[in-house]
Amino acid sequence: MSERKMKFDVVVTGGGSAGVAAAVGAANAGMRTLLIEKNPYLGGAATHSSVLTFCGFFTQSDPYEQIVGGVGEKVLEELRQLHMYREPYRNPRSGNVIVLLDAEATKYALDQVVLASGAKPLLHCQVIGAVVEDGAIRAIECYDHTGRFLVEASAFVDASGEADLSVLAGGQVRFGDEEGQVQAxxxxxxxxxxxxxxxxxxxxxxxxxxxxxxxxxxxxxxxxxxxxxxxxxxxxxxxxxxxxxxxxxxxxxxxxxxxxxxxxxxxxxxxxxxxxxxxxxxxxxxGPAIGVRETRHVVGEGTLRGEDILNGVRCPDAVARGGWPVEIHEKGAPAVYRHIRDKSFYEIPLQSLKVAGIRNLWCAGRIISCDPVAFASARVIGTSFATGHAAGVAAAQFVGNGVSDVQAVRKELIRQEALI
Ligand SMILES: Cc1cc2nc3c(=O)[nH]c(=O)nc-3n(C[C@H](O)[C@H](O)[C@H](O)COP(=O)(O)OP(=O)(O)OC[C@H]3O[C@@H](n4cnc5c(N)ncnc54)[C@H](O)[C@@H]3O)c2cc1C
Incomplete structure (x- = not known):
């Protein structure tokens, strides 16, 4: 282990859409925040697997409604400044409402949003371990070509897409669906x-x-x-x-x-x-990398259920919204869609972002605690921005108070112009 050591208030593992939103949310709440990403750029699947369409920012109703704001909206605004986005595109065949992307503009827009927030990005760096004491993460172990080093923080967000940090910290996870099958x-x-x-x-x-x-x-x-x-x-x-x-x-x-x-x-x-x-x-x-839709899911303090999201559930402890249909991919078969009630949206409670058993760890993006049907909707990028933003703000609240009160999280998210 090298002598290098860092100390922050909040540390986010993974710089995909969820991780970017978490880091910006925590930094905007006043926390010294580090965002760690193993790739040479931010964006996760969007930039590293050429998933160049943001789904989930809008409902699929006619007219459509924007349901993700906050950090996600800041990213759209940067894309507007780069003349790479004006308005969403409604697919004339499916009716789905999406944002089409240019890969280089997306990388650059994400850089700008993170830098403007004051969060420190650390690219080319992988999280490989966690030091856990009394049911909380005290530090994480990282690796770059100088060797291993520790980063201490008061609260953490796992936005790794594979639940790496949750597993390294001893959290419980599920691989794929109840039978261990994953989407193609x-x-x-x-x-x-x-x-x-x-x-x-x-x-x-x-x-x-x-x-x-x-x-x-x-x-x-x-x-x-x-x-x-x-x-x-x-x-x-x-x-x-x-x-x-x-x-x-x-x-x-x-x-x-x-x-x-x-x-x-x-x-x-x-x-x-x-x-x-x-x-x-x-x-x-x-690619560059093959797009992996699904690996592990965190077991959270609460679980988002397919039945609820299809019914457009509303909840008092909501911290994010999802509006993309349930979309299931089996190898070689066309995608199967099931719409949310009235093609509207559902709400996501804070408990489904809280990793069970580890006091100072939240999760975001495609690994949040949900059943296979809810996952097939909540995994998309727009919703990942929303859950990431909420997880970052929840982690920031914990730093000051040692607890993350849902009403305080909601208040701060609204101050940061999230749509909840
Ligand atoms: C083929 C395919 C098509 C899709 N189509 C769409 C679509 O059209 N529209 C849409 O909205 N969604 C689509 N999705 C879903 C969407 O891309 C993902 O669900 C979404 O990107 C999840 O965001 P995330 O931030 O949770 O994870 P990711 O985007 O996977 O980001 C996770 C990041 O964490 C980093 N990381 C992982 N482990 C570590 C570690 N230990 N240390 C440091 N960094 C780490 C990774 O390098 C990565 O950058 C598609 C997915 C696939 C695979």
């Missing part, structure tokens, strides 16, 4: 050289993929995927190459990355050959 992972393809007139309607792709499979293209999986034109370029995003992977295990991930790349090249060949406007298409990028 997908390697996102960014395709350049697509003619402006190319028809991106889903049926055209489905027909050529089915025909290619009949002609012996054996590596293709999904027939009904999503193809979207990205803002700021002529590139399109294509989500087809599905894999089942254990996203915690490097052997499983290695196999999945290589198999998915084989799929990506096969899809490209098929599109070049059979889709008008794709004759000169090329693979601009995959």
């Amino acid at each position: 992972s997908t390697l996102v393809m960014r395709i350049g050289g697509v003619a402006p007139h190319a028809d991106l309607a889903r049926n055209g792709f489905t027909e050529v993929i089915q025909q290619a499979k009949l002609n012996g293209e054996t590596s293709l999986t999904k027939e009904k995927g999503m193809v979207l034109r990205l803002p700021g370029s002529q590139d399109v995003l294509a989500m087809f190459a599905d894999e089942y992977v254990n996203g915690l295990d490097s052997s499983s991930l290695t196999e999945a990355e290589m198999s998915a790349r084989r799929q990506a090249w096969s899809y490209l060949r098929v599109f070049q050959r059979y889709i008008p406007g794709f004759e000169n298409a090329y693979l601009g990028q995959t």
Whole structure:
């Protein structure tokens, strides 16, 4: 262990959408805050797996309603300043309301939002251990190429997407659903050289993929995927190459990355050959990493239930809102959707963000405490911004008071312009 040691009020593990929001929320509540991310940029799946559409900022009703504000809105505002966002896009086929993203603008916007808050970002750094005393984390162990070092803090947020910190601290987690099954992972393809007139309607792709499979293209999986034109370029995003992977295990991930790349090249060949406007298409990028939808879920002091979210539950201890439909992905199959009542929103209680058994640890994003149905909605990026913001403010409240009173958390979230 190196002599290097740091001390903060609040430390956030993971700089995806949830972690960014947690760090900014804690810093804006007046806390000295550290945000630790192992990648060279913030954004998590959005930037590292090219998930370039924010879902969950808006209800799916007509007209739609914005349900995530606060830190999430600050990110949208930065994207507006970069001329990469004006208004959400309603998919004419599904009716879903989303924000289309440019990857570089998203990385830069997240940098700006974090820096403006005063939180300290630490990229290229991995959390690898936790020192727990009397049921609370006293410090976490981190690793960069100088070696291992400790970071002490009074409160922590696990926004690692894999519940790394919760496990390292001895918290209870569940892998996948009750049977240990996870949603399928997908390697996102960014395709350049697509003619402006190319028809991106889903049926055209489905027909050529089915025909290619009949002609012996054996590596293709999904027939009904999503193809979207990205803002700021002529590139399109294509989500087809599905894999089942254990996203915690490097052997499983290695196999999945290589198999998915084989799929990506096969899809490209098929599109070049059979889709008008794709004759000169090329693979601009995959990933970088395969997009892993699901690994571990934290066991919290409360649990968000599918039945409740589908009924658009309201609760007095609400600290965030979710409005994305339940969306389930099985390998090779089209996504299955179930809408929230009236295509409106549900509320998320603070207890589902509180890690059970560890006094000073909250969780956020796709690992919050929920059942498989609730997870299939609450995992999306807009909702992750909302739960991250709430977890960061809850951790900040704990620093001053040794407890996190829900009404005080709600008051501070409202002061920070969260929509709750
Ligand atoms: C293929 C695919 C398509 C999707 N499509 C959409 C979509 O269209 N729209 C949408 O809104 N959502 C979509 N989702 C869901 C969404 O991307 C995720 O659920 C969301 O990104 C979760 O945010 P998060 O911050 O919880 O986790 P992540 O985005 O996974 O971020 C976690 C971060 O923590 C870091 N980290 C992990 N462990 C450590 C550690 N030990 N030390 C330091 N850093 C660590 C990681 O590097 C990562 O940056 C999709 C997901 C996938 C996989």
